[in-house]
Every structure is written in C-alpha cells, then in structure tokens.
Amino acid sequence: MPEPPAGRGRPAKLDPVDVIRRKRDGERLTDADIAAFIAAYMDGAVADEQAAALCMAVFFRGMDDGETAALTKALIASGRTADLAAIPGTKVDKHSTGGVGDKTSLVLLPLLAAAGFSVAKLSGRGLGHTGGTLDKLESIPGVRVDLPPARFLDQVRRIGIAIAGQGPDLVPADGRLYALRDVTATIESPALIAASVMSKKIAGGADAIVLDVKVGSGAFMKEVAQARDLARRMLAIGRSAGRRVAAVLSDMSQPLGHAVGNAVEVAEAVATLRGDGPPDLAELCLTLAEQVGADRARLRELLRSGAALDRLTAMVEAQGGEPGALDRLPRAPVQVEVAAPASGFVTGVDALAIGRAVADLGAGRRRKEDPVDPAVGVILHRKRGDAVRAGEPLATVLARRDGEGVAAVRAAYEIGAAPPAPLPLVLEVLTG
Amino acid sequence: MPEPPAGRGRPAKLDPVDVIRRKRDGERLTDADIAAFIAAYMDGAVADEQAAALCMAVFFRGMDDGETAALTKALIASGRTADLAAIPGTKVDKHSTGGVGDKTSLVLLPLLAAAGFSVAKLSGRGLGHTGGTLDKLESIPGVRVDLPPARFLDQVRRIGIAIAGQGPDLVPADGRLYALRDVTATIESPALIAASVMSKKIAGGADAIVLDVKVGSGAFMKEVAQARDLARRMLAIGRSAGRRVAAVLSDMSQPLGHAVGNAVEVAEAVATLRGDGPPDLAELCLTLAEQVGADRARLRELLRSGAALDRLTAMVEAQGGEPGALDRLPRAPVQVEVAAPASGFVTGVDALAIGRAVADLGAGRRRKEDPVDPAVGVILHRKRGDAVRAGEPLATVLARRDGEGVAAVRAAYEIGAAPPAPLPLVLEVLTG
Numbered sequence: 001m002p003e004p005p006a007g008r009g010r011p012a013k014l015d016p017v018d019v020i021r022r023k024r025d026g027e028r029l030t031d032a033d034i035a036a037f038i039a040a041y042m043d044g045a046v047a048d049e050q051a052a053a054l055c056m057a058v059f060f061r062g063m064d065d066g067e068t069a070a071l072t073k074a075l076i077a078s079g080r081t082a083d084l085a086a087i088p089g090t091k092v093d094k095h096s097t098g099g100v101g102d103k104t105s106l107v108l109l110p111l112l113a114a115a116g117f118s119v120a121k122l123s124g125r126g127l128g129h130t131g132g133t134l135d136k137l138e139s140i141p142g143v144r145v146d147l148p149p150a151r152f153l154d155q156v157r158r159i160g161i162a163i164a165g166q167g168p169d170l171v172p173a174d175g176r177l178y179a180l181r182d183v184t185a186t187i188e189s190p191a192l193i194a195a196s197v198m199s200k201k202i203a204g205g206a207d208a209i210v211l212d213v214k215v216g217s218g219a220f221m222k223e224v225a226q227a228r229d230l231a232r233r234m235l236a237i238g239r240s241a242g243r244r245v246a247a248v249l250s251d252m253s254q255p256l257g258h259a260v261g262n263a264v265e266v267a268e269a270v271a272t273l274r275g276d277g278p279p280d281l282a283e284l285c286l287t288l289a290e291q292v293g294a295d296r297a298r299l300r301e302l303l304r305s306g307a308a309l310d311r312l313t314a315m316v317e318a319q320g321g322e323p324g325a326l327d328r329l330p331r332a333p334v335q336v337e338v339a340a341p342a343s344g345f346v347t348g349v350d351a352l353a354i355g356r357a358v359a360d361l362g363a364g365r366r367r368k369e370d371p372v373d374p375a376v377g378v379i380l381h382r383k384r385g386d387a388v389r390a391g392e393p394l395a396t397v398l399a400r401r402d403g404e405g406v407a408a409v410r411a412a413y414e415i416g417a418a419p420p421a422p423l424p425l426v427l428e429v430l431t432g
Numbered sequence: 433m434p435e436p437p438a439g440r441g442r443p444a445k446l447d448p449v450d451v452i453r454r455k456r457d458g459e460r461l462t463d464a465d466i467a468a469f470i471a472a473y474m475d476g477a478v479a480d481e482q483a484a485a486l487c488m489a490v491f492f493r494g495m496d497d498g499e500t501a502a503l504t505k506a507l508i509a510s511g512r513t514a515d516l517a518a519i520p521g522t523k524v525d526k527h528s529t530g531g532v533g534d535k536t537s538l539v540l541l542p543l544l545a546a547a548g549f550s551v552a553k554l555s556g557r558g559l560g561h562t563g564g565t566l567d568k569l570e571s572i573p574g575v576r577v578d579l580p581p582a583r584f585l586d587q588v589r590r591i592g593i594a595i596a597g598q599g600p601d602l603v604p605a606d607g608r609l610y611a612l613r614d615v616t617a618t619i620e621s622p623a624l625i626a627a628s629v630m631s632k633k634i635a636g637g638a639d640a641i642v643l644d645v646k647v648g649s650g651a652f653m654k655e656v657a658q659a660r661d662l663a664r665r666m667l668a669i670g671r672s673a674g675r676r677v678a679a680v681l682s683d684m685s686q687p688l689g690h691a692v693g694n695a696v697e698v699a700e701a702v703a704t705l706r707g708d709g710p711p712d713l714a715e716l717c718l719t720l721a722e723q724v725g726a727d728r729a730r731l732r733e734l735l736r737s738g739a740a741l742d743r744l745t746a747m748v749e750a751q752g753g754e755p756g757a758l759d760r761l762p763r764a765p766v767q768v769e770v771a772a773p774a775s776g777f778v779t780g781v782d783a784l785a786i787g788r789a790v791a792d793l794g795a796g797r798r799r800k801e802d803p804v805d806p807a808v809g810v811i812l813h814r815k816r817g818d819a820v821r822a823g824e825p826l827a828t829v830l831a832r833r834d835g836e837g838v839a840a841v842r843a844a845y846e847i848g849a850a851p852p853a854p855l856p857l858v859l860e861v862l863t864g
Contacts, residue, residue, distance in 0.1 A: 021617035024491065049484035053616035056488035059456065184485035185453035 016046045016054075024057040031070040038074035042173050048180055055177070055186035063191035068233055069240040071191070075199035078173030082149070082205035084120055087157050092117045092292050093206035095197055097230070098130035100218035100355035101255030101380075105133045105163065106269035107277070108210075108285040110311035113161035114302040115294045120156045122166040122204050129218070129355030129364060131265065134165050139262035139330060139374030142322040159314045171199045190226070194233035198241075208244040208292045211235075212284070215427060216253030218351020224249065224427060235432045246291035249427040250284055254349040254384050257281040260358045261377015261398065263329040270326055273309035280383075280425050287426050330375035332361075332398040338409045340388040346413060347420040349383055353412035361397070361405045376400060378409055385419055448478045448486075456489040463502040470506035474605050480612055487609070487618035495623035500665055501672040503623070507631035510605030514581070514637035516552055519589050524549045524724050525638035527629055529662070530562035532650040532787035533687030533812075537565045537595065538701035539709070540717040542743035545593035546734040547726045552588045554598035554636050561650070561787030561796060563697065566597050571694035571762060571806030574754040591746045603631045622658070626665035630673070640676040640724045643667075644716070647859060648685030650783020656681065656859055667864045678723035681859040682716055686781040686816050689713040692790045693809015695761040696830065702758050705741035712815075712857050719858050762807035764793075764830040770841045772820040778845060779852040781815055785844035793829070793837045808832060810841055817851055 014036040023029055029037075037054065040046040063071065084091045092112055096102055109119045123145070125132040134145045147155065147164040155162040168175065174196050181187045201209050213221065213231045221227040231247035238245030250256075257278040259268035271277040272285070282303075289299050302308045316325055358364065362373030379396045382388050394413050397405040446468040455461055461469075469486065472478040495503065516523045524544055528534055541551045555577070557564040566577045579587065579596040587594040600607065606628050613619045633641050645653065645663045653659040663679035670677030682688075689710040691700035703709045704717070714735075721731050734740045748757055790796060794805030811828045814820050826845050829837040 017615055017617050024488070024617050047615065048479070048481040049612055049616050052481035052485045053488045053618060056456070056485045056492075057617075060488075060492045180481055183449055183479065184481050185449050185456050185489075186485060 014040050014045070016040065016050045020050060020054045020057055023054060023061055026061050028064065029067055034067060034070040035074045035077070038071070038078065038173050042078050042176070051177065051180055052184040052186065055181055055184060055189070055192060058191060059186050059189045065233065065236040065240070068191045068195050069237050071195040072199045072202065072237050072241070075171050075173045075177070075195060076203045079169050079171050079203065081203045082120065082170070084118070084153070084205035086153065087118045087120065089116060089118050090208055090292070091120055091206045092208045092210070093121055093201055093204050094210050094212065094288065095201055096212040097214050097220050099214040099252040099256060100130060100351040101257050101260040101265065102131060102214070103136060103257065103259070103265035103269045104212060104281070104285055104288065106136060106266060106312065107272045107281065108288050109161055109163065110273060110315065111285060111289055111299055111302060111308040112292065112294065113159070113311040114307040115289070115299060117160070117292065118156050119161040120152070120205065121163045122170065122200065123163055124166070125368070129352060129359050131262065131363070133163060135372050136262050136265050137163060137319070139266055140316055140321050141325045141328055142320045143316055143325065144320040147319065155318050159311065159318055161311050161315045162318070163315065166200060171203050174199050190230050190233055194230060194237055198234050198237040202238070202241045202243060206243065209238055210288050210291045211245065211247040212288060213247050213249050214252035215249055216251055216351060218255065218355050219252035228428065228430070231430050235430060239432045244292070245432045247430045248284070248288055248291065249430070251423055251425050251427060252351050253423065255351050255354050255380060256284065258380045258383070259377060260354055260380070261363045262372060262374040263331065264377040264379060264398065266326070267329055270309065270312070273303060273312055274306070275303045283425055287429070291429065291431070332373070332375040332377070332400055334399045334402050334404070336397045336399065336402065336406055337393040338395045338397060338406055339391050340382070340394050340415060341390065341410065342415050343389045344415045344417050345419040346382045346384055346386045346388060346394070347416040348414040349380060350412045350414070353408065354378060354380070357405050357408035357412065360408065361399050373400070378405065384423060387419070388415065446472050446477070448472065448482045452482060452486045452489055455486060455493055458493050460496065461499050466499060466502040467506045467509070470503070470510065470605055474510050474608070483609065483612055484616040484618065487613055487616060487621070487624060490623060491618050491621045497665065497668040497672070500623045500627050501669050503627040504631045504634065504669050504673070507603050507605045507609070507627060508635045511601050511603050511635065513635045514552065514602070516550070516585070516637040518585065519550045519552065521548060521550050522640055522724070523552055523638045524640045524642070525553055525633050525636050526642050526644065526720065527633055528644040529646050529652050531646040531684040531688060532562060532783040533689050533692040533697065534563060534646070535568060535689065535691070535697035535701045536644060536713070536717055536720065538568060538698060538744065539704045539713065540720050541593055541595065542705060542747065543717060543731060543734060543740040544721055544724065544726065545591070545743040546739040547721070547731060549592070549724065550588050551593040552584065552637065553595045554602065554632065555595055556598070557800070561784060561791050563694065563795070565595060567804050568694050568697050569595060569751070571698055572748055572753050573757045573760055574752045575748055575757065576752040579751065587750050591743070591750055593743050593747045594750070595747065598632060603635050606631050622662050622665055626662055626669055630666050630669040634670070634673045634675060638675065641670055642720050642723045643677065643679040644720060645679050645681050646684035647681055648683055648783060650687065650787050651684035660860065660862070663862050667862055671864045676724070677864045679862045680716070680720055680723065681862070683855055683857050683859060684783050685855065687783050687786050687812060688716065690812045690815070691809060692786055692812070693795045693830065694804060694806040695763065696809040696811060698758070699761055702741065702744070705735060705744055706738070707735045715857055719861070723861065723863070764805070764807040764809070764832055766831045766834050766836070768829045768831065768834065768838055769825040770827045770829060770838055771823050772814070772826050772847060773822065773842065774847050775821045776847045776849050777851040778814045778816055778818045778820060778826070779848040780846040781812060782844045782846070785840065786810060786812070789837050789840035789844065792840065793831050805832070810837065816855060819851070820847065
C-alpha cells in the first residue's frame, strides 16, 4: 500500500480496528491515526482490548521515528505540560532506564544545580529489582516528594533544584497505557518505551535532557545493541520536539557504586558529593554532566568546594527534611558480613541478583502500592576485578532479621583464579 | 527454551502475563496454559485486554495442531455440549466457511436426511457480504430457527433433520472471544478460526462432519494454500476429538449457483432438490455428501424420487412453516434486468462484488442486530464461460427501489473476447 506522506493524516474519523489491522499488517501509521487513537483511548471510544492489540502489533511490527514522535506527542497531549518559562537559564532533566545501586540523580542533579543549571526533575518510584529516586529521597527523615506544581517551580527558581513525583495530570495517557502494557506483556517494545520515557521528559519542560541508558544483567536492556537502539530512538524524539538530548550507555552488569538500598544509597551519594564516593559513580556523574555542557574541571571544583553538596542539603531542607537529616539516615538493625568462600578475584557481581536480594530484604516493591523499607540494603566491599582471600568480607547485608539475604548476596558473586578483563563503565555516548 | 511434553501441563496456577509473553516469544503453550487461560477469561480473572494481547500474539506466532486442539477443548468446556446419544444412526453436521450464493446446506442436509443420516445442524447468521443459513430459512413464511434443545432433538429423531440457531450456552467462550477478535483485528488467524469453527461442530455432537472451505474473492480465504492450511487444521482438531471429518475446497471466485439473496436462494435449493437446479450447486452437494459415506448413485435417486425434497418440506413444516410455504416465498417488487454492455464471453463474476451488492440491497447485515430483507437479491443468468451478446440480460436485480444494485451488479461482470480457461468447482478434497 502506498505510504502516506509523513506528518499528514487521514481525516479525523477514527476506525480503531482499521488502525490495528494496518499496523498488524506492517503498514506505517500516520500522525493523525496515532493522535486520534490515543485521544479516543483516553475518552473511552477505544477500548482497553483495542489498545492492547495495537501494542502487541507494535511489539511485532515496530514503529519508525516519525510514528514514535507522533505517539510521544499524542501522549503529551493527554495532560498538562510544565511551563518552566519563569525559570532563568538552562533547565535540565535526566532519566535513567533503571539499574541497581543507581543513585546517580542524587549526585548529578545537585552538581548541575551548583554549576548554574536549573534542575526541575520529575521522578518515578522503584519497581521490581531496580530502585527509584523518590524512594531514596523519602528515606531521608522528613523529606517529601509530593510537591504541588507551584511550590515545585518556586523551589527551582529559589535554590536551583527540585525533585518530585510526577502528578497524575502529567501525561496521563502514558500512565494508563503503561499499566495496560504491564498486564499484556507489551512492555518490551523499544518504540513504546522510548515514547513513554520521552513523553514525560518533554512534558516536564526541560531544555536539555541527559539519558543514562543502562546495559547488563541489572538493566532492562541486556545487550549494547538494544540499548543503543533505544537511545537512538529517544534522541530522535527529543530532536523532533526541539530539545537538546544526549544519551550515555553505561554498564549495569554489576551494581553502580557500593551501596544498594534506599538510605545507604543516599549516604553514598552524600559521600560522592564530598569527593569521597566510589570512583565509578563519580565518573558516571561527571560524564552525564558534561553532556549538558558542563565543564569537567569546574564540576570537580564544585565537588571539592562543597557547593554541590550544598545544593542537595538545600533541596532536602526545602522539601521538609529535618535539621541534620542527611547525618541521621535510618539503618537496619542487623548487619551481617558475607565472607568470600574462596580466594581469588571477583570476576562478577550479578546486578540482577543483588537487586533482587535487596528488594527481597524489603527495599523494593512488587506492586506500585507496596511500601518500601528505607533502612535495609547491601554494601559491596568487593567489586569486579578486586582480589579477595577466603573468609574476607565481600559485602555487608543490612537486614531486619538475622541471616536474611546472605545466601543470595553470596550467590551473586563469582570468584575466579585470574582477574577478569577490565569492563568499561561508560560504553558509548550518543548526542542528538 | 525446551518444549514441554505435549498434553502435559504446568500446575494450574495461572499467570496470564507469562502465558501471553511465552506465546509472544514463540514458545509453545501447554494444554494446561490454554485451559487455564480460557477458564480464567470466562470467570473474569483474565481481562479482555489480556485475551486480545494473546490473540494478537497468536496471529503473529501461530499455534500448532496440539495447541489448537487444546484451545478447541477449552472453548467447548465453557458451555454445554449436545448429547445426540438418543438419536439413532450416524449424526452428521456440515460447515461452510462462508460464500456468496451458498445455499448448499438447504440441499445437502435434506439429501443426507433422505439417505438415512441424522442431521442435527446448528447454524449461524450471515454477516457482511456472505449469507447465513438461518436468514435463508427465515425467509420461508412461518419458519422458526430458535428451537429449544429438547424440541430440536425430538425433531431430528422424528424426521431426521433440524436446522436451528445455536443457543448462547453452546461454546459461550467462542462467542465472547469472537466478538473480542472482531474489534481487535485478530479474526484472521488460521488457528483461531479453526478452533472457533470446530469447537461449535464438536460441541454440536455430530459423529461425522463435512467442511466446505471456500476459496476466492467471495470467500474469507482468497488463496488455495490458505484454505488448505485451514482445512488441514480443522481436520486435525476433529481427529483429536475422535470425529470423522472431511473437507472440500470449493471455488468462490464467482457466486455458487444463480441465485444470491435469501428467498431466491431457498427457491434455487428447492429446484435443485427437484433435480432442476444449477449444475455447480448440485455437483458440490453430491461431492460433500459423498464425504460422509453416501453413495452418489443413491443420492441421485433420492433427488429424482422427491425423497430429498420431502425432507426439506417436512423440516419446514416441523419448524412452523405455513402450508405451501415453499411455493409462497417473498419476492421484491422491483425486478430490473442488467444488460451486457458488450458481446463476448463472461470471464468472471466477482463473488465479493455480487455479495456486497446483494447485502446493500438489504439482504445482508453490517452488525449482528441488523434485520435482513428476505425478498431482495440477484439472479445471475450468465456465469463464467457463458457467451453473451450486447444487450442480452446478464442478471436480474430484485430490489425495493428502481435502479438499486444495477450498476454494482454490472460492474461485477467481466466480459472478454475469448472464453476463459475452465475453473474447477471442487479444487481439493481432504480427509481426516
């Protein structure tokens, strides 16, 4: 069938079955098809089963960049968009595709705020084995993440940074569609993932967006090629919406940094902002910050001077944190060391296994409504490439009950006779 | 992934998302997966969007014969099954995949009843451009097709034949699933079609089932390879359920016989039962009857003696037909001849175009709830291969208003200078 000209649509009368059938048969959908389908889904004229069938057809047939941009636009059109015009300077936002021990936002964003960028970040919660920035923030005594839009904007204007949960009125179509995809095995579509992520970033109003696309066992994308494809798609969407976007592909075969959990990750972020954190975390944050135009030497100076930590402290205070909250983080009562079963070199620390172990300790949730335990977690003393002797500690488990998590953490470690080949943390950088 | 042994299942705890994902990823589903999914769909634990996603995944990945048999069984298990044990002899049923001018049931089934078979046929209504046996029967003054099960069985026992609408309690899962597939562009899956057809035939209780699989523009299957695949699938299901099944692939590039409509098709069936019908219709009915074990010479005798027509008359009477009803069929008031625009040979009479023209005259329905007009239709005086001179009648349109349908019928005819190559009516016969 002849391909309709990009950007033009058929007249607006929607036949949802025809749209599903055309995608099923490998035809390209027009902007008008996609806009009408999403609008009708939101007003009830397209049923859940029809949206599910379309998502499954997209899973098999894919969507090109033009279709994905149209879907992003249609999702955004379902709700309000943030107006950051009143905020001076470059507004930046950041997204991670999700990993284990990924406290990057808590370091990167205060650092960017210290560098003079305005950080208006809307964030999500953890699900499954990956952590969420909101859960980590809420582990700080007193901190709230449910900021009304006016207060959120005022905070960005005043102190340069705010991190809050996105309200239900930002891209509501994505919320409904994501919930539908979750129960219909249609999450794993690069086009649908890209549109979902970028709809929220673009509606959030930032000028510059940096994407941290994780690759490896603890990430959604297990292979570099998949991650590169997703990054490329998100960049294309950003470009079509007139935003500056860059993507960093980073390793998630082992957890990032040493701490995995909620409060323990906050503590590690604070240490990193003091220049005293794990090198992989610091390096990733500097690389991400460079993508929005920050200068590496200047960033190092902002860490050394305490200016970056000062922005986190200011944000914690502005969002209800108790005085000295960052020094009074909760810590689970039981701390058990996991000893190395043999001498040699750590050849792998499986990120997925650690993530699941920490979730099982209570730090993660299976369903959106589940509460999370801020105080539990794991601290990794050895990571890939480190030498260890039998009996020395590999990790410490912070738990509610003795023995919990120890076997799972031990099983996540792989120890060999020879040191493994080095594995780069930053795999690729893609810019729009 | 290793294929689970056929016929065994995982334990019954159903994770619908996992079932959808496995089919999506090309894995084979177990009998237990399929049984649990359909049962949960019927009791509400599986949502419409999940069933739609599974149907779309099946559209792309297919189902093998074992899965299709399991689906058929699961569909049947959702409702009651007919118990024909009280009826003596071989119980036969017949199904057509749907065509234009297809009044085969009205000839074949009385003929089989006359030959000593017991005919307990549950039938459907027409939809779109194809006609349905129930609509044709209801064009006979007084005839009812909503027979309660007890009365239906009693009639078969008494006179050897009954044709009625299937009640909502026969394979209700198929009813729900078909309606879902209709709005989600997932009708066109050979596995789903085969399971849908065969679930109703098997639940209907017949020992021997003959399938008329139509091929060509007026049929659902446009190509012989598709039709053969569908027939092969249906035969495999029948075999796994211990039924004798045969399939005939027959041409539907042009309408069957001369009459298309409701009452006009009944009249043509009566003529054929008198030995005075169009040769293609008679030939197809004899071929179909042979597949359940009837002898062609004996069948011809039953037509000649009036015994076959007598069974139709008895059935019409038993189902409420007025005295002499078959001689008092309704006929639309306006009859217009369609003249040949040129001299030559008819090289094609497009079945789909004729079917749509007759539906537009009022004989068809767009939605299940629509009424149909019994009196309108088209009578084809010329068919493929016939010579014609300019101005001679190609067809007669029976309509409510002057001029209706004439242009559409004329456009369905293709006239060429040379006679076309002959096209066999019966393309293939497949037996179980």
